[in-house]
Amino acid sequence: MTSKLLWVCFILTTSTFSTSFSLQPDQPKVLLVAFDGFRWDYLYxxxxxxxxxxxxYGVHVKQVTNIFITKTYPNFYTMVTGLFxxxxGIVSNDMFDPIxxxxxxxxxxxxxxxxxxxxxxxVWITNQRAGHSSGAAMWPGTDVNIHxxxxxxxxxxxxxxxxxxxxAKIIEWFTAKEPINLGLLYWEDPDDMGHHLGPDSPLMGPVISDIDNKLGYLIKMLKRAKLWSTLNLIITSDHGMTQCSEERIIELDQYLNKDDYMLIDQSPVAAILPKEGKFDEIYEALVHAHPNLTVFKKEEIPERWHxxxxxxxxxxxxxxxxxxxxFQNKSDNFLLGNHGYDNALPEMHxxxxxxxxxxxxxxxxxxMNSxxxxxxxxxxxxxxxxxxxxxxxxxxxxxxxATPYVKSTTLLHCNNKQKEYKRENSYDYFIGVSLGSIIVIVFFVIFFKHLIRSQIPDLRDMQAEIVQPLLHA
Structure with a gap:
């Protein structure tokens, strides 16, 4: 009976020991999803x-203040870098770098x-430098060879x-033999239709409903792949949208000679590069040109815009x-919906x-802030x-x-190639392994001691046998 009990204890202990090696939690999974141009009140x-x-079943932030300029590429890069x-450096969808x-x-x-x-x-580069894997389905900038x-x-x-x-690709990467822990998923609407229809158009209703159905499809596929309970899903956007009208147009040709400057970015923030010697002339011509136009020298741009x-x-x-x-002139394309305005405006959120x-x-x-x-x-x-x-x-x-946090290892660089280091094991992990090892060693000692003693005749029986007289035939 004692032998059987020891065998049971041994099995349970070795199970505990093996479990102690799995105390380290699975790598957290995050899927970041963005619907371009989804304004905060489209939800209602x-x-x-x-x-x-x-x-x-999750969290909702009522007001997300994005960055100025409230356009696509600047805000998408802010979301994954945390920078203004x-x-x-991605200051607009259209830029010129003089250097x-x-x-x-x-x-x-x-x-x-x-x-x-x-x-x-x-973030996908930082994630990979920490030894993990990332997967991106059309997220702006993810197909650029950065660093x-x-x-x-x-x-x-x-x-x-x-x-x-x-x-399908995102789920394939999350469920692969060597899975990603970070996924980024992008969809162009409702931005495209918001530009063409304007956000106040009743035709935007079906567009928003379609986006909701797409989210439903994503949820269904995540559940089918058994990812729903383990994955942290974040749904966001880059900016909102506001209604425009052909009755509200500012035409730069009415105030400026187009040969005196380059128009780098147009509406609703005109980025103007004056030709040499033309700065003062351009500025003075625009500063009081239109009551609905505010003109800044670069050094006068409000600090709050960063x-x-x-x-x-x-x-x-x-x-x-x-x-x-x-517009530079009225031959330019006009859109019924637009963004890029002051990031304090609710319509941009x-x-x-x-x-x-x-x-x-x-x-x-x-x-919160983006x-x-x-x-x-x-x-x-x-x-x-x-x-x-x-x-x-x-x-x-x-x-x-209860959300755990384990800080990752520091990254080193050598010959412009990143060395990847395994994540440090947690304190609990080492404690679990140590305790498990001690318990197993103790039970091994007891078990083998019992095994040896079971092979040696009981001392009292041996003594009784010695004092008995020999039997004679």
Whole structure:
């Protein structure tokens, strides 16, 4: 009976010992999803049951203040670097760098020159330097070779690829033999339709409903892949949208000679590079030109915009009031919806929703900044953030109290190639292994001692046998 009991204890102990080696938690998983141009109040314009499902079982931030200039590429790069545009260098969708003597244009997809991107290090690179894997489905900038690095897996940008195909790739990467722990997923709408229809158009209702259905499809696929309970899903956007009108147009040709300047970026923030010797003339011609146009010398740009200290910000910027449109002349294309205006305007604000094991349930927060998202991502991924303009304290209350945090190892660089180091094991992990080892050793000693004693006759029996007389035949 004692032998059987020891065998049971031995089996249980070895099981405990093996379990102690698995005390280290699985690598946290994060999926960041962005619907371009999804304004914060689109959630309430039409029924959006899937968005509200996420809100009910996760968190929702009512007001997300994005960065100026409220355009696509600056804000997408802010989300993954935590930096203002003047710091990360993507100051607009259309730029000119006087030092590089190069142009950058979203309209012409002339965006793959890595020199425009390397003032910052996006989160997927930091994640990979920490020894993990990232996957990006069309997220702006992920198909650019930044700091000689691309995401572990990525899809070169192609707007004709369906949302369903993008989701399939993300799930494939999360469930692979060597899975990613960070996924980034991008979809062009409702921005495209918001430009063409205007956000106030009743035709935007079906567009918003379609986005909600796409979110529903994503949720369904995550559940089918058994990722829903383990993955932290964040849903956001880059900017909002405001209604424009052909009755609210500012035409620069009425005030300026087009041969005296270069128009680097147009509406609603005209970035103006005067020809040599023409600065004062251009500025004086514009400063009182139109009541709905505010003109700044670069050094006078409001500090709150954090949009002054970068060579790609032009010497003069002219900012239209909300809903007003800047043309060089009326032959330019007009859009019924636009963005890029002052980031203090509610119409420019995007959405923020999240759910998953790290987040609280049915929790609403009043406000955050888009620069705060980066620190949240780094916290969720357990990686060390690069210097940034956000604050983790601003978003810490979105997380449940049990969310673990293990700081990643420091990264070293050698010959321009990053050496990847395994993540440090947690304190609990070492304690578990140590205790398990001690217990197993103790039981081994007891077990073998019992085994040896069971092979030796009992001393009392031997003594009794010695004192008995020999039997004679």
């Amino acid at each position: 314009k039409v029924p959006t049951p899937h968005f509200h499902y996420v809100m009910k 545009a003047e710091s990360h 590089l003597n190069k142009s950058f244009s979203l309209d012409h997809m002339d965006i793959y020159d890595s020199e425009f991107w390397e003032a910052a290090t996006p 000689e690095s691309l995401p572990t897996h990525y899809m070169p940008y192609n707007e004709s690829v369906s949302f369903e195909d993008r989701v 949009y002054r200290y970068n060579n790609r910000i032009q010497p003069i910027i002219a900012v239209a009031d909300e809903g007003w449109y800047i 995007p959405i923020f929703l999240a759910r998953g094991p790290a987040f609280r349930r049915n929790f609403t927060k009043d406000s 620069t705060d998202l980066y620190s949240l991502l780094c916290h969720l991924l357990n990686i060390t953030a690069m210097p940034h303009n956000g604050s983790f304290q601003n978003v810490q209350d979105l997380l449940n109290a």
